[in-house]
Amino acid sequence: MTIVERGAGAGLSDKWTYYNLHLSNGRVLVEQAFGISKQRWRVFLGKTGVTYRDGFGMTRDQKYILAWRVACILHNVAVTHLSMDHDDQEFEDELQTDAERVRLEELAERMAQRASEVASAPNKFPTDPTTASALEAGKVRREEVCEALWGARS
Amino acid sequence: MDTTHSIASKFDIGEATVDSAYWTVLAAIDKTLYDEYIDRLWPFSSAARDEAAQFFYTRKGCGIDNVLGSIDGVHIPITAPAEHADDYYNFKKWHSILFLHCVDSRRRHMYIAGGVAGASGDTTILSVCKLWKKIAWMIPAPVRAMEDNNMMGAGRVKRHARLCIIPPRTRIPTLHTSSHIFFQFRLLGDGGLP
Numbered sequence: 001m002t003i004v005e006r007g008a009g010a011g012l013s014d015k016w017t018y019y020n021l022h023l024s025n026g027r028v029l030v031e032q033a034f035g036i037s038k039q040r041w042r043v044f045l046g047k048t049g050v051t052y053r054d055g056f057g058m059t060r061d062q063k064y065i066l067a068w069r070v071a072c073i074l075h076n077v078a079v080t081h082l083s084m085d086h087d088d089q090e091f092e093d094e095l096q097t098d099a100e101r102v103r104l105e106e107l108a109e110r111m112a113q114r115a116s117e118v119a120s121a122p123n124k125f126p127t128d129p130t131t132a133s134a135l136e137a138g139k140v141r142r143e144e145v146c147e148a149l150w151g152a153r154s
Numbered sequence: 155m156d157t158t159h160s161i162a163s164k165f166d167i168g169e170a171t172v173d174s175a176y177w178t179v180l181a182a183i184d185k186t187l188y189d190e191y192i193d194r195l196w197p198f199s200s201a202a203r204d205e206a207a208q209f210f211y212t213r214k215g216c217g218i219d220n221v222l223g224s225i226d227g228v229h230i231p232i233t234a235p236a237e238h239a240d241d242y243y244n245f246k247k248w249h250s251i252l253f254l255h256c257v258d259s260r261r262r263h264m265y266i267a268g269g270v271a272g273a274s275g276d277t278t279i280l281s282v283c284k285l286w287k288k289i290a291w292m293i294p295a296p297v298r299a300m301e302d303n304n305m306m307g308a309g310r311v312k313r314h315a316r317l318c319i320i321p322p323r324t325r326i327p328t329l330h331t332s333s334h335i336f337f338q339f340r341l342l343g344d345g346g347l348p
Contacts, residue, residue, distance in 0.1 A: 025215035027342040029225035033261040047248040049231035056177045060235065063177070064251050065269040068230050069188070070180045072263040073256075076191040079262050145218055145340070152217065 019146040033075075040078070041071040195264035196256075197222055210258040210342075223256045223264060224342040227276035244272035254279040256341060 038044045052063040158176075162169040183193060210221035228251035235242060242249040253268030254276055267279050301331045 004210045022216055022218060024223060024341055026210050026213060026218060027224045027226070029259065029261055030226040030255065030257040030342075033255070033257040033263060034226070034228045037263070044230050047231055047246075049233055049249075051233040056174055058177065058234075061251065062270065064230060064232050066177075066180055068182060068251075068253065069266060070183050072266060073183060073187050073191045076195065077187065080191070081262055148219070149217065152211060 015146055015150045019142075019149055022149055037071060037075045040075055044068065044071065192263060192266060195252055195258055195262055197258075197264075206259055218340065218342070221340045221342060223258050225254065225256045227252055227254050227268075227279065232272075241271040241273050248272075252279065302315070304330075 043050050049064070052060045053059050058066065088145075156164075158169050158172045163173045165172075173314055184257065199204050206222045207220050210216050211219050229244050229246065229248075229252055232249050232251055234249045239249065242251070244250045244252070250272030251268070252270050252272050252274055253266055255263050255267075256265035257262045
């Protein structure tokens with residue numbers, strides 16, 4: 001399921017601002033990944049790309065797609081084997097506290113509960129993300145998460 | 155930093171040969187490493203899902219449960235094509251091809267869908283890719299939906315947005331088909347997604 005960040009600003013309640021903050025903290029990872037990939041292969045940086053032409057059995061569009069995909073693969077290879085992300089290591093240390101362990105147990109419990117709930121209910125979600133019902137379903141999910149976050153704050 | 159020209163003179167071959175070798179190598183990398191370095195990163199097993207969810211739940215300042223990763227679109231700059239150039243003109247006012255990515259906790263790309271013309275939005279990709287249809291709505295997770303990055307040819311798209319199609323490759327059968335647990339998960343996204 002997709003959580004959506006709403007525009008922060010005037011008129012937004014404390015609850016949603018709090019939600020936005022927490023969502024952004026998780027969402028930065030994807031932006032950082034793009035930033036790192038694009039810096040690694042600077043062809044993709046900025047507004048003007050390289051010029052490819054049809055040839056070697058590929059159209060130019062296919063060449064762009066292939067180039068970007070290979071860039072992503074090599075990015076993954078680099079992250080996996082070179083391990084330049086030091087903050088991941090720090091994060092693993094953080095995990096060791098008792099409070100975190102309790103939270104994890106809670107999480108596991110809630111996951112199991114959720115899994116049984118979902119298994120008993122038929123899948124009633126829209127199959128097309130562009131329809132109004134999909135947006136509605138997304139809104140329901142967001143409120144769920146928002147409530148959970150607000151309730152769990154310390 | 156070498157240009158095609160400098161490589162050509164170094165090895166005493168034609169520039170076209172260098173270009174040919176370049177694309178051969180790219181195609182080879184894509185063919186051999188794609189499964190291992192992108193496909194396999196998607197958390198299909200319950201252990202992998204738990205791990206991802208734990209990361210985001212315990213991440214400082216995040217604390218949302220059942221999260222597998224974050225999702226967003228990315229525009230890859232291209233030079234304006236001769237035909238249908240307006241379809242590639244994105245909201246940032248340059249020509250691009252749009253991709254939709256899911257990223258895992260280590261900022262690795264674990265899902266790539268796309269190759270649509272830049273004038274489309276993230277939802278355009280979402281409406282045609284298998285991520286939404288098979289996984290996003292709590293259908294059992296072990297569906298290998300990763301062919302999306304190869305075929306974006308089907309489905310409704312914005313006006314005359316031209317889609318790029320790369321012929322599908324043969325796939326290795328999945329190893330993770332044993333798990334049939336229903337599982338609700340979340341992907342953190344921005345305002346462009348439902």
